[in-house]
Amino acid sequence: MKKPCHKYSRAELFSYAYGALEPGKKREMALHIRTCPECKSNLKKVLNVKFVLKNTPQLSFDDSADLIIGKAAEREHEPTAYDRFRERWSRLREDLGYFLRLHFRPEYALITALLLLAGTGFFFLNHEPGRIYLTKISGQVHVDRVPFFPLHRYEYPLSKGLQVKTGNGECVLQIKKDRLIVLKPDTEIHVRPGKGSVLELKEGSILCSVKKLKKADHFSVHADEVTMNIIGTKFFVDKRKGSFELGVKEGRISTQYKEKLLILTNCQVFRLMSGRISLRKLDRREEECFSLLHESRLIDDFSGTVKLVIQGTPPDCDVYEQYRRLSRTPLFVISPPDQRESLYVVRQDFETAQVDRNRSGVHEYSLKGIKAPVLGFKYRLPGAIEQRPVRIDDHLLLPGLNGVLTKYDIKENKIAWSYRTGNRISTTPVFEKNIIYFASHDQYFYAVDFITGELIWKQKVGTVVYSQPVLYDQRLYFGSSTGILYCLDAQNGKAVWTMRFNKGFYSPAAVSRDVLYIGNSDGTLYACSIREKKIVWKFRTRGRIISSKPLLKDQSIYFGSNDRFLYCLDQKNGRLKWKFDSGSEIFTSPVPLEDLVLVSSVRGTVQALQAQTGSPVWKYQTKGKILLDPVPASKGLICIGDKQDNIYLLNRFGLIHSKFKYDFITYTVFSNNLLIFDKNNYLYNFLFN
Amino acid sequence: MEADKYKKSNDAELVRFFQSGKDKAAFEELYNRYKNMIYSYVRKFLYRTPEDIAREIVHEVFIKVYLELYTLRTPEVFKYWLYKIARTLCLKHIRGQKSIDVSMDSSEFMAPFLNLSDNRSDIEQNYINNEVRTLVFQELDKLDDKLKDIVMLKFFDGLTCEEISRVTLIPPRTIRFKLNRAFEKISRKLKKEGYI
Numbered sequence: 052m053k054k055p056c057h058k059y060s061r062a063e064l065f066s067y068a069y070g071a072l073e074p075g076k077k078r079e080m081a082l083h084i085r086t087c088p089e090c091k092s093n094l095k096k097v098l099n100v101k102f103v104l105k106n107t108p109q110l111s112f113d114d115s116a117d118l119i120i121g122k123a124a125e126r127e128h129e130p131t132a133y134d135r136f137r138e139r140w141s142r143l144r145e146d147l148g149y150f151l152r153l154h155f156r157p158e159y160a161l162i163t164a165l166l167l168l169a170g171t172g173f174f175f176l177n178h179e180p181g182r183i184y185l186t187k188i189s190g191q192v193h194v195d196r197v198p199f200f201p202l203h204r205y206e207y208p209l210s211k212g213l214q215v216k217t218g219n220g221e222c223v224l225q226i227k228k229d230r231l232i233v234l235k236p237d238t239e240i241h242v243r244p245g246k247g248s249v250l251e252l253k254e255g256s257i258l259c260s261v262k263k264l265k266k267a268d269h270f271s272v273h274a275d276e277v278t279m280n281i282i283g284t285k286f287f288v289d290k291r292k293g294s295f296e297l298g299v300k301e302g303r304i305s306t307q308y309k310e311k312l313l314i315l316t317n318c319q320v321f322r323l324m325s326g327r328i329s330l331r332k333l334d335r336r337e338e339e340c341f342s343l344l345h346e347s348r349l350i351d352d353f354s355g356t357v358k359l360v361i362q363g364t365p366p367d368c369d370v371y372e373q374y375r376r377l378s379r380t381p382l383f384v385i386s387p388p389d390q391r392e393s394l395y396v397v398r399q400d401f402e403t404a405q406v407d408r409n410r411s412g413v414h415e416y417s418l419k420g421i422k423a424p425v426l427g428f429k430y431r432l433p434g435a436i437e438q439r440p441v442r443i444d445d446h447l448l449l450p451g452l453n454g455v456l457t458k459y460d461i462k463e464n465k466i467a468w469s470y471r472t473g474n475r476i477s478t479t480p481v482f483e484k485n486i487i488y489f490a491s492h493d494q495y496f497y498a499v500d501f502i503t504g505e506l507i508w509k510q511k512v513g514t515v516v517y518s519q520p521v522l523y524d525q526r527l528y529f530g531s532s533t534g535i536l537y538c539l540d541a542q543n544g545k546a547v548w549t550m551r552f553n554k555g556f557y558s559p560a561a562v563s564r565d566v567l568y569i570g571n572s573d574g575t576l577y578a579c580s581i582r583e584k585k586i587v588w589k590f591r592t593r594g595r596i597i598s599s600k601p602l603l604k605d606q607s608i609y610f611g612s613n614d615r616f617l618y619c620l621d622q623k624n625g626r627l628k629w630k631f632d633s634g635s636e637i638f639t640s641p642v643p644l645e646d647l648v649l650v651s652s653v654r655g656t657v658q659a660l661q662a663q664t665g666s667p668v669w670k671y672q673t674k675g676k677i678l679l680d681p682v683p684a685s686k687g688l689i690c691i692g693d694k695q696d697n698i699y700l701l702n703r704f705g706l707i708h709s710k711f712k713y714d715f716i717t718y719t720v721f722s723n724n725l726l727i728f729d730k731n732n733y734l735y736n737f738l739f740n
Numbered sequence: 741m742e743a744d745k746y747k748k749s750n751d752a753e754l755v756r757f758f759q760s761g762k763d764k765a766a767f768e769e770l771y772n773r774y775k776n777m778i779y780s781y782v783r784k785f786l787y788r789t790p791e792d793i794a795r796e797i798v799h800e801v802f803i804k805v806y807l808e809l810y811t812l813r814t815p816e817v818f819k820y821w822l823y824k825i826a827r828t829l830c831l832k833h834i835r836g837q838k839s840i841d842v843s844m845d846s847s848e849f850m851a852p853f854l855n856l857s858d859n860r861s862d863i864e865q866n867y868i869n870n871e872v873r874t875l876v877f878q879e880l881d882k883l884d885d886k887l888k889d890i891v892m893l894k895f896f897d898g899l900t901c902e903e904i905s906r907v908t909l910i911p912p913r914t915i916r917f918k919l920n921r922a923f924e925k926i927s928r929k930l931k932k933e934g935y936i
Binding site: 061064065066069070071093096097100103104105107109111114116118119120122123126 | 764767768771772775776777778779780783795798799802803806807869872873876894895896898900901915916919920923924926927928930931935936
């Protein structure tokens, strides 16, 4: 039996029959159909359908042609839209002519023409060719027509020209948008009025930087005998008594001297001294001048503020950028000539900041009333640290990665004792009445004496405990990763009661007034009565609650969930007061800061909210993810570390106080000490005030 | 003799006669030639609208032809020009309607086309032919307006792709593409019912 031919579908045969195919395919198909009997028969059927459809009988329409012609003849005499328009226009013209014939006087025409002429003249005369912006950097600057130069910044229309003379100071002249000229001390310069900007250098030295030039002759500098047409982008001109120097850092400059054309290119200096020309290379000192100009460039955005942008930013210089953005007021550079290392910046509200200009970044940084943190001590630890350490008086409790809890004496700078458990320590230790409580990955719960470092008791839990224990009324409360809520007696470690939940606990609990609040990984926050051992209320969120410790404050409870929201509930009945969308998942605990609540989310945003209403107050964007809880420090500061190894200290208004960059594992703050534990097992202590 | 002259001449000549000086007889001849075709086209296009509205639209088409035929520069394309006018008016009518909410079977609309028999004596063949037409029409009903319009011009009026392009102002390549898509749907249905 012959196989059925599947080469062409019916739809293709239809297309073939109706001539709706591309010519190439049509030819190919015709060849196939000639040989294949099956396709031939199929095509025959299709053609039959085509025939049937084409011969669909037509309906008869029996209105006579006279009817149509009659209707059309009626329609013909109706005025069209164009006719109506013409009629209206002619009527209007007639009316206008009538009006003019009545009221026209030749004086009127004359006055109108004069007014028009005056208007156009006014427009052209008042057309401004551009503006000049003058920014004082330091010292005395005298500006023509402005007897007293009180402001840091001065704006002037280019159409009127300008004369600037610097005394012992410096200033920056910006012509239009793209030409930046630094006037060195003892320099006099005239800016000629007009459309094309021409500078006339009387005496002194200038550093110029031109961003972009469309026409080469649009910008030129005159200095007595020499005229320069600029194609270059960075150059300096120095004119003293009897000598003239012109140097180019970048680009090309053509100059005309006594009918000679000189072309200078990169890093060349042309010198004219008592009628003799010499050429040399740009020396290092002069190049540095340019690099400074390059780094601290003033760009005006024509909105009334002066931005200071440091190009080629070293890794930490973004503090500077931050500072600029946060201040929202113009910044002015006041670089004293003797101190080349650091750059001083003044804000309009007279707060000063000092920024290190070296490539190593910002180290010295001072604001009004606040000094930069100082390194207190540095100590090498015996092993790496996993959990956040605890400080008790002059001692530090360091939960080590290799399962050793170490007590470290800060004053004497030595280890007091260490206690080894079976596996890694999984919780931050809790301290009360000279006893330390903590859990380990070896599935035991430990109580260790603080002074001697001896074991008091240990209790087998059965699973790993990640949730930090809470001590309340001589009892320990914590949840395990299998979903059991434990209540242990702090004296002997015996279980008083347990409660079973469906999913595991990873977040710490909080206790207040005999009620325990804990978030479960099924996304529900449970409020359990400790005495009666029952659930008082529960609140369900859409995401999991992981490692976000509930914050209890003024009858309210605050906690973050993986569904991006920060919730505020009533402590009594668990009713929702407000919730706030933080933009990404929250893994950290909310932190109180005076009347604010701080929430930090995974994408690195720290947001401060009003505790009562939940309305956002400020926002700070860090560079990396935030996975560790922020720690409140003294003086209303807050310490935040992100995954890009930055540690930020923010104040109450969301302004940055300091920033460190260490490849830290964890950090913590005690009063005015910042402790940073880095990946090389070093412990740094910074003091700030 | 005069009437014979009009009967023998083709469309283009008739249009020229009319353009030379509003020759009513020439128009009458053109009208008689195309009235059934245009009426059927309009009925198929607007099969959900009542008969009298379709009739008015046809009137409107021919009034427009009578008034604006002198603007037609190439009389050879008269047929497509006529179709274009009919199509524009039909689309205008559809756009003017707010919503069509008639829950009738498409075969009912097809009824005027089905009751007419072909000029054949074979009753069975006649029945099959009507079935095929109904099926095709039912499938056409599911397509959207613009696609349906193209397929209708192809199936019932037998225009080529280039001619359809002239009527609808869609490039021929696009028309081919759209037609192929419609053919797929229709052929699937016809094959299922066993007609091809």
